Amino acid sequence: MNNEKRLDLKFGIIRGAAAILVSIGVAAVLIFIMSDTPFEALRYMLISPLSSSRQIFGIFERMIPLMFTGLAVCVMFSANQFNLAAEGCVLLGGFMSALCAIYIPMPPVIHVIFSTLIAIIVCGAVMMVPAVLQTKLGANVMVSSLMLNYVIQYTVQYFLVNKFADKSQGATMSLPFLETAMIPKMNYQTSWGFIIGLVMVLLVSIFMYRTRWGYSIRMVGINQKFSGYSGMKVGGIVVLCQVIGGMLSGMGGSVEILGYYDRFKWRLLPGYGWNGVTIAILAKNNPILVPFAAFFLAYLSKGCVNMSIYTDVPSEMLEVIQAVIFLFFAAENFLAKYRQKMVVKQAKSELKHTDAKAAREVAK
Amino acid sequence: MLQQILSSVFSTDFLASVFRITAPILFAALASAVSERAGVANIGLEGIMMISALSGVLFSAWSQSAFVGVLGAALMGALIGLMMGFFYLKLGTDIILAGIAVNMLGGGGTIFFLYLFTGEKGNSASIPSKMLPTVDIPILKNIPVLGALSGQSILTYVAFLCVILVFILFYKTPLGLKIRAVGENRNAADSVGLSVNRVSYIALAISGILAGLGGAYMSMYYSMGFNANMVAGRGFIALAAQAMGRGEPLGTMLSSMLFGAADALRNNMEGTGLPSQLVSTIPYVITIIGLSLYTASTMNKAKRARKNRALREKKGDAV
Numbered sequence: 001m002n003n004e005k006r007l008d009l010k011f012g013i014i015r016g017a018a019a020i021l022v023s024i025g026v027a028a029v030l031i032f033i034m035s036d037t038p039f040e041a042l043r044y045m046l047i048s049p050l051s052s053s054r055q056i057f058g059i060f061e062r063m064i065p066l067m068f069t070g071l072a073v074c075v076m077f078s079a080n081q082f083n084l085a086a087e088g089c090v091l092l093g094g095f096m097s098a099l100c101a102i103y104i105p106m107p108p109v110i111h112v113i114f115s116t117l118i119a120i121i122v123c124g125a126v127m128m129v130p131a132v133l134q135t136k137l138g139a140n141v142m143v144s145s146l147m148l149n150y151v152i153q154y155t156v157q158y159f160l161v162n163k164f165a166d167k168s169q170g171a172t173m174s175l176p177f178l179e180t181a182m183i184p185k186m187n188y189q190t191s192w193g194f195i196i197g198l199v200m201v202l203l204v205s206i207f208m209y210r211t212r213w214g215y216s217i218r219m220v221g222i223n224q225k226f227s228g229y230s231g232m233k234v235g236g237i238v239v240l241c242q243v244i245g246g247m248l249s250g251m252g253g254s255v256e257i258l259g260y261y262d263r264f265k266w267r268l269l270p271g272y273g274w275n276g277v278t279i280a281i282l283a284k285n286n287p288i289l290v291p292f293a294a295f296f297l298a299y300l301s302k303g304c305v306n307m308s309i310y311t312d313v314p315s316e317m318l319e320v321i322q323a324v325i326f327l328f329f330a331a332e333n334f335l336a337k338y339r340q341k342m343v344v345k346q347a348k349s350e351l352k353h354t355d356a357k358a359a360r361e362v363a364k
Numbered sequence: 365m366l367q368q369i370l371s372s373v374f375s376t377d378f379l380a381s382v383f384r385i386t387a388p389i390l391f392a393a394l395a396s397a398v399s400e401r402a403g404v405a406n407i408g409l410e411g412i413m414m415i416s417a418l419s420g421v422l423f424s425a426w427s428q429s430a431f432v433g434v435l436g437a438a439l440m441g442a443l444i445g446l447m448m449g450f451f452y453l454k455l456g457t458d459i460i461l462a463g464i465a466v467n468m469l470g471g472g473g474t475i476f477f478l479y480l481f482t483g484e485k486g487n488s489a490s491i492p493s494k495m496l497p498t499v500d501i502p503i504l505k506n507i508p509v510l511g512a513l514s515g516q517s518i519l520t521y522v523a524f525l526c527v528i529l530v531f532i533l534f535y536k537t538p539l540g541l542k543i544r545a546v547g548e549n550r551n552a553a554d555s556v557g558l559s560v561n562r563v564s565y566i567a568l569a570i571s572g573i574l575a576g577l578g579g580a581y582m583s584m585y586y587s588m589g590f591n592a593n594m595v596a597g598r599g600f601i602a603l604a605a606q607a608m609g610r611g612e613p614l615g616t617m618l619s620s621m622l623f624g625a626a627d628a629l630r631n632n633m634e635g636t637g638l639p640s641q642l643v644s645t646i647p648y649v650i651t652i653i654g655l656s657l658y659t660a661s662t663m664n665k666a667k668r669a670r671k672n673r674a675l676r677e678k679k680g681d682a683v
Binding site for chain 1 (some may be wrong): 407451454455456457458460461462464465466468469471472473475476479480485597600601603604607639641642644645648649651652655656657659660662663
């Protein structure tokens with residue numbers, strides 16, 4: 001690693017830490033304004049999620065859907081495709097696999113795999129809609145994917161309420177899943193889905209950095225025109241990365257539903273797709289960093305929930321923190337002056353070094 | 365059933381509801397048009413509308429004046445627009461990510477602040493906020509179909525007035541020329557001495573004000589108070605309306621009205637026994653189809669133009 005790269009890395013870490021500190025600072029200020037017991041609230045938000053193994057497994061449990069959507073958004077954003085339908089695909093994937101889990105009896109393990117496969121296939125196919133509309137007709141993928149989320153939400157709602165609802169229950173939910181379809185728990189409430197997520201992180205990392213397809217996706221993201229001129233089939237790659245994004249989010253929805261719930265209960269978009277965008281930004285679109293970013297976000301989310309249970313601060317604090325992280329973390333010029341100073345300092349020391357060397361040579 | 369739908373569609377009430385439903389989309393679509401023409405894709409409209417909707421309710425409750433509420437909402441919208449500009453232009457945050465951040469603030473942040481100020485989490489029913497007055501137009505209200513134009517909220521008229529104002533802004537003022545120049549080519553505008561950043565800031569502020577008015581309309585008239593997630597994708601639909609209207613004020617108005625009509629149709633069909641959830645997808649599906657058809661047709665046009673030009677050049681060579 002040469003000096004320049006090391007400096008970039010060092011600066012990247014410093015800037016990221018600063019962005020996170022700023023956001024937690026904003027949260028702290030808000031807590032002091034609104035809470036009667038601010039120190040208590042801060043303790044619950046920042047320390048309680050790490051205080052016991054039960055709490056830490058609680059963080060792992062929250063990480064499961066986040067890893068999948070984080071990966072999905074990473075792949076799509078790597079190719080510079082601002083497709084935001086991961087949100088809808090999580091809901092749809094969860095719903096499709098729930099239907100398989102309720103109505104199609106099968107032996108254990110195979111049942112989980114089958115249900116998840118169905119979710120993956122359906123979501124991959126649905127993601128073709130905005131992707132193909134964009135490449136063939138030029139419709140803005142961001143707008144059409146946002147619309148798609150709402151279409152999915154209302155359609156799933158329709159089928160859940162009118163066709164598949166368990167009428168004996170007070171709230172709207174499906175019939176219970178068959179035992180064979182549920183992903184067993186690893187520890188406390190955390191299912192083995194956590195391990196599936198980590199395996200997917202590895203696979204997607206290998207895909208993105210060790211295969212031709214992954215390379216093309218990243219190249220299209222860096223310069224679409226250049227990729228086209230150098231002979232890549234840009235349209236196909238643009239569609240491919242979005243289909244992969246849809247498949248990953250659908251898989252996430254399925255793993256979350258089968259691992260955490262015993263019935264399908266989602267009536268609204270669950271919000272994991274937007275969290276996926278946050279994770280992709282924290283991870284700088286690098287799949288291997290996704291678990292760390294997901295851990296951080298899950299930790300904050302667990303902290304905010306603990307805080308809202310035990311003190312008077314609502315858990316929506318999480319969105320405020322996320323928004324601030326978003327703005328600063330993605331800010332290219334945040335602390336640019338500091339970076340300039342670092343570069344100048346390094347250049348000076350290098351110059352001194354070469355000067356001294358030259359002087360020594362002359363002396364010889 | 366079809367008859368029932370048809371008879372309700374061809375009625376004064378339906379026309380009136382189209383205007384009522386179009387107004388917030390129109391505000392947001394014009395907001396999107398102003399920023400888009402300055403070359404800034406503002407996808408934070410949804411969030412700005414939510415935040416302004418809350419501000420409108422809070423300001424009007426404090427001051428006991430609807431006017432102050434609207435003013436507060438518009439100011440808040442401008443502030444958020446400027447904040448996005450600051451992060452985009454000064455700190456180099458991708459404008460789309462800045463927009464998503466604003467939307468997050470609009471989703472969870474508004475609930476947070478609602479709780480902070482009122483102690484409630486779902487809606488603002490506990491505070492005495494003011495509503496916008498409606499305006500009766502004396503002679504018009506007695507004419508059968510045109511009567512739909514009377515009795516609307518005052519901001520509905522403002523929304524349609526804004527179409528003209530934005531048109532004047534774009535084509536009759538120096539600022540509009542600058543905005544369009546910056547949007548067309550930032551570097552070229554910079555090279556002739558325009559302060560590109562300042563123009564972008566101004567455009568984002570105007571965009572914020574318009575979206576803010578849309579938010580105020582939502583909470584101070586349309587829903588009679590602030591509810592969690594009340595904007596329900598209108599900010600995003602507005603992006604589509606703007607794209608279909610190609611950023612032209614008049615085109616944006618027409619496409620906004622198309623989406624307004626789709627939404628009004630949904631409201632009308634809810635009483636007919638059709639499943640309400642499926643009917644709810646109509647505006648979003650129409651948006652996707654409309655956007656695709658529109659962009660496809662412009663792409664075809666561009667292709668044809670290119671072909672024609674090539675043909676003409678060939679002929680020219682032959683001569």
